[in-house]
Each structure stands twice: as C-alpha cells, then as structure tokens.
Amino acid sequence: MCSDEKEYNLSRRFENHARMFERKASILLDVMYEQNEKHAMDTMDQEVTVFGVKTNPLSFAYENLMYDVLAHPCSQRRMDVIWHKKTKREENEAGCCPSRCTVCDLSPKTYYCINYVMFFVALVLYSGFVLTSVSDPSYKRVIARGMEYSVYIWGFGDFIAEYLPLFVLLKLIPQLKFRRFFFKLKLQLNDFWNAIDLLSYIFLAIALIVRHAGSSENLTYSRRIFAVSLLIMYLRFLQAFMMIRTFGATLIMIKEMLKDLITFIWLAIFVIFGVGIYYHANLWPDHVYIFGDGSLGSWRIWKIISLPYWQLYGEPNEEYISGKDQSDCTNITSIWSSDPSQERCPREDWTVVLIAAFYMLFSNLLLVNLVIAMFSYTFGRVKSNSEKLWMFERYVVIKDFEYRKPSLINIICFLSYIISCLFQKCKNRVNNNQGKKETSENKKEEKKDLKKFQKIMATRVVYAQAEHVLRTAETDSM
Structure with missing residues (x-):
C-alpha cells in the first residue's frame, strides 16, 4: 500500500472518529438537557483547561465544525442568554475591577x-x-x-x-x-x-x-x-x-456559491488565456508593443483576454474575429509601430473563425453549464442544512459581539477602562482580599455541584448506551 493511500485511510479513520465523537457528544447533551436544563446550559459555556488551553464546549464545537452540537436546543438557548442579556465579563486578572460606564x-x-x-x-x-x-x-x-x-x-x-x-x-x-x-x-x-x-x-x-x-x-x-x-x-x-x-x-x-465560482474561474482562466493568445497571434501577428506605452491600462494583455472573456456570455465579436472591422485602426506598419496608442487593424484568418466556433461551443455548453450544475448542487446541499449552518454562523456573530464594541465607542471605553484601572487598582487590592475568600468559596461549591451533575449524566449516558446495545443484541438473536 502506497504512502498516499495510507495517509488517505488514516485521514478517513480520524474523520470517522471525529464524527463518532460528535454523535456521542450530542447524546450526552440530550441526556443532560433532559435532566437539568440550567446545569446543561451552564456546562456548555463553562471554561476548562485542556492541554494548557482554556476553552469551553461551545468554542470547541465551533472550532471543530460540530454543527449538530451548536444547533442543539441547549446550545441555542445558552446563546440566547448571551445575546439578550448583559455579558458577564471576567474580572481583570491583575485585580483591576473598574466601574465602567453603562455604554x-x-x-x-x-x-x-x-x-x-x-x-x-x-x-x-x-x-x-x-x-x-x-x-x-x-x-x-x-x-x-x-x-x-x-x-x-x-x-x-x-x-x-x-x-x-x-x-x-x-x-x-x-x-x-x-x-x-x-x-x-x-x-x-x-x-x-x-x-x-x-x-x-x-x-x-x-x-x-x-x-x-x-x-x-x-x-x-x-x-x-x-x-x-x-x-x-x-x-x-x-x-x-x-x-x-x-x-x-x-x-x-x-457565500458557498462564491467558492464554486472561484473554482470555475480557475478552470476557465487557462482556457481564456490560451484562446486569447491564439486570437491575438493570428489577428495581430508580430505585435511588438505588448506593454503599450508603459502604463497599466495600455498593456496588450487586456486585448488578449477581452475577446474570449466576453464570448463566455454569448458575445461573438464576429467583426473582430473575422478581421472585417477596419474602423478606427490602421494597417500602415510605420504608424502603429511608432505610436503604441494607435490601434492596429486585425487580419483575416479562417483558422481564427474555426477556433472561435469550437471555443464558444465548449464554453457556452460545457463550462457555463458546469458552473450552473455546481450552483444547483450547492444550493440543494445548503438548503437541506440551512438551519444548522445558520445557527453556526449565528454563534460566530454572538461571540464576536460578546466582547466587541462598535467603532468609536470602543475607543472611549478603552480609555475609560485604563483611567479607572489606574484609580482603582490600589483600592481593589485592599477590598479584594476580603471579598476573594467568600467569592472563591461560592465558586468552588458551584463547581462541585456542576461536576457532580456532569458525572451523574456521564454515568447515565453509559448505562443508556449499554441498554441500547443489549436490546439490539436480543432483537438480533430472536
């Protein structure tokens, strides 16, 4: 077995394992939410340290594209709480707890x-x-x-x-x-x-x-x-x-269709350049001034790609392609060679007409219909999962504005925060010594209750899965 195939199989195994983990997480969330809605919602936003990184289940689900977990009613209700109520900012780790203005x-x-x-x-x-x-x-x-x-x-x-x-x-x-x-x-x-x-x-x-x-x-x-x-x-x-x-x-x-469009552009750009160079080489042979007078707008590259590009939309440009358009141009070599701004008349070449016919057949019937088919597939895929995708994007917006302040307000708030820190830092050092003990004890009790709840829920999930396996085995044996 070659190394590429091994890597592919390993990647598929990891992907299947990730999906299995997501299903088990959804089952655990179902049981927790049925037993105690409040504890389950608090658990989804509780920060823990994993491998030296602070995170919470909602952030972990977002970072690993776990759509089912973020779309769960428990996660959505927790996000509703964050969205509609005042955010609970963590106290400054340096002991600075300024009294901020309402805005x-x-x-x-x-x-x-x-x-x-x-x-x-x-x-x-x-x-x-x-x-x-x-x-x-x-x-x-x-x-x-x-x-x-x-x-x-x-x-x-x-x-x-x-x-x-x-x-x-x-x-x-x-x-x-x-x-x-x-x-x-x-x-x-x-x-x-x-x-x-x-x-x-x-x-x-x-x-x-x-x-x-x-x-x-x-x-x-x-x-x-x-x-x-x-x-x-x-x-x-x-x-x-x-x-x-x-x-x-x-x-x-x-947004998803734009990804398909970018893929289509990468496919079409090489065809457009190839056909455009063929057109230009035979309609305007031995054209010396490819870069015009040096300015970006006078580069000949725009003339090369313009004809095949507009043909994608059904504009044949027959007069140019056949070489019959002799207006606003010159055939005198000394004139167009000495003045790059002077347009040169195209020559007649039957092979250009033939290539143009095959190109328009290929581009309009194959390439354009290909991108339409890609759009249709993407529309159907997104439509069937639109609720989960929307809830996923909704989480991004909510978490963004949980800490983000609008422009101008953020500058004012940042300055007021710094000033308040400078004035209250010493005061907080004295007051926090007394309040920290009570606060820390209350937080410890809350964490203990929440951990007990999580352990009980995990045990029940294991028992529920075991019962499900036994019932399946009994059904198969009958």
Missing part, C-alpha cells in the same frame, strides 16, 4: 444594532466623499474634510474592534504555546466576512497613502482605490442581515 457594558444584541447603525452612517459619509470631494477644489470645503476624516476615524476604530482582541493574545503566547495563537489567526482569516473586512481596511489604507503622500496627479488613482474600498464596505454591510433567519440562510448560500 461600555451593554448586551451583544445592543452592540450589534449600534454597530450597524454607525456602519450605515459611515457608508453614507464615505459615499458622499467619494462622489464629490476627492479632487482638490472640493477638498478645501470644511464639510468635505469632515466626511473624509470621519471615515478615517471610523475605519481605525472598526479595525481595532475587529483585530485588537486577536493581537491581545500575543501577551498570552507562553500559555497558548504559539500554536493556539496561529490557530486563532487562521480561523479569523479563513472566515469569509473577516476576509472582506481585511480587504476593505487594506484598500482604505492604500487610498489614504496615495491621496496624501503622493502628488496631485495621483488623485485619479486614489479615487479608484477609494471606490473599490467603498464597494467592499457595501458588501460587508450585508452581514447585518445574518441574524435574520431567512436572510442569513440566503447569505450562506451566496
């Missing part, structure tokens, strides 16, 4: 609503800035500067809200053993919405640098980059509908 200690649902209201306002300001105020004459107006710098401040605060919790883990790396940190980073970047967020930040930062660090000639480039960043931000705003069950399932379908 810094709201429920995740309230933070979620505030976040997207402010996001919408930022979109309006950003749109107004891109449409009217990128050029120098408009930039002199106070309202234009206000719109622009409001977007910068909001973007900075939003970036902090999105990625600061991840970077804070750097100080915990000795406990997390590096692997945990990079796993969290990979999990963050692999999420579709986080990738969209990161793209919008990157384009906004590039546009800011090009606009203020370059000359006035770069205003056109900065406007284009600002517009791309704004377009991505509009796509980001779609996440606001994720918590609505109907819209959330639709967004999941779109």
